[in-house]
Amino acid sequence: MSPSVVAPETLAAVQQLYGEQSHLIDEGHARDWALTFTTDGEFVSPSYPAPVTGTDALTAFAERFAADARARGEVTRHVLTNLFVRSAGERHATVQAYLQIVTTPRGEPSRLVRQTTITDDLVQCGDGWRIRRRVVRRDDQPQ
């Protein structure tokens, strides 16, 4: 076992994609978040009854996420760590990372709500890497 060798240019581009993505959904830029996925991108999570597929559905999903947090009077963040590019070719890559949900009610301490692992299939779309498919696993629902 030796860690996958990935070209610095590829790793940098992937790190920037993940560096930006959480800020987009957390600050309410729903459509820009959706566009970090391919136009037929899929988001598969046990937190939601069915996969969310395609730019419009992903945008609506992110808008609901922001509206729900506002309705609860909370700020919610997606904290990304342990980014690992498992494999990367010219056109396809696979990425694994931890994604925490951290929520903060107004005037109160922050709280780690949920620890998840994401496994993403990426494709190079000419103007950059996008996520073709994300699968979320929740630590509170081990398989």
Added chain:
Amino acid sequence: MSPSVVAPETLAAVQQLYGEQSHLIDEGHARDWALTFTTDGEFVSPSYPAPVTGTDALTAFAERFAADARARGEVTRHVLTNLFVRSAGERHATVQAYLQIVTTPRGEPSRLVRQTTITDDLVQCGDGWRIRRRVVRRDDQPQ
């Protein structure tokens, strides 16, 4: 929307700056932490009554931070995630990241105290990137 393209050399230098910075303040190297800012660097946070400006004031700020933690008998860490280089030219860059405050009283569990977002203006100073201005937003004090 496609993630900002940043040269691997620039991203590496910025990652190293942020990789080092928290360890400096958390381990009591107050002046070295202050020197991650420009000599006229500004630190703007709602946690403090006024902006902190310049190497000497930033050093005193970091010394107070360490003294306060010692007085409380706690170890306090700045946990940095979701680093994103929003833009980077030859001389200037803008960076956004999450910064958590995690504190641990002696013999007790660790505790996530505060979730914040930092937005930093950086300048290339010849010997490396430094922070010209940091603005901190606290999730418990949404704007």
Added chain:
Amino acid sequence: MSPSVVAPETLAAVQQLYGEQSHLIDEGHARDWALTFTTDGEFVSPSYPAPVTGTDALTAFAERFAADARARGEVTRHVLTNLFVRSAGERHATVQAYLQIVTTPRGEPSRLVRQTTITDDLVQCGDGWRIRRRVVRRDDQPQ
């Protein structure tokens, strides 16, 4: 003080090593985790009575870690942040980072159990960087 300058290729390789390492132990790949250390690698932590040395002992250590979590009915993760390559030559490197232990009982919220700092000596082994010696410091046991 200016942040250490590290070649993007070296930083990328080190980031991939740390990106992968936690996933290996957290998903029960005990031997692969042990192989992120050199064959004579040492793991020194105040959480355990004696240093753990060498591939076989490190493998057994990781197997026990997984078995203990299973026995408690919990999922445990090693959340790595604040990665800093303090120095890097052609053959040797020193790395510092924060490593949190986050645990999630089935059906319950996740919990930050422990905040630690790791200081690692790395060597370039031809097929990649490996850890020669890891020293763990726990925030709840300040020195």
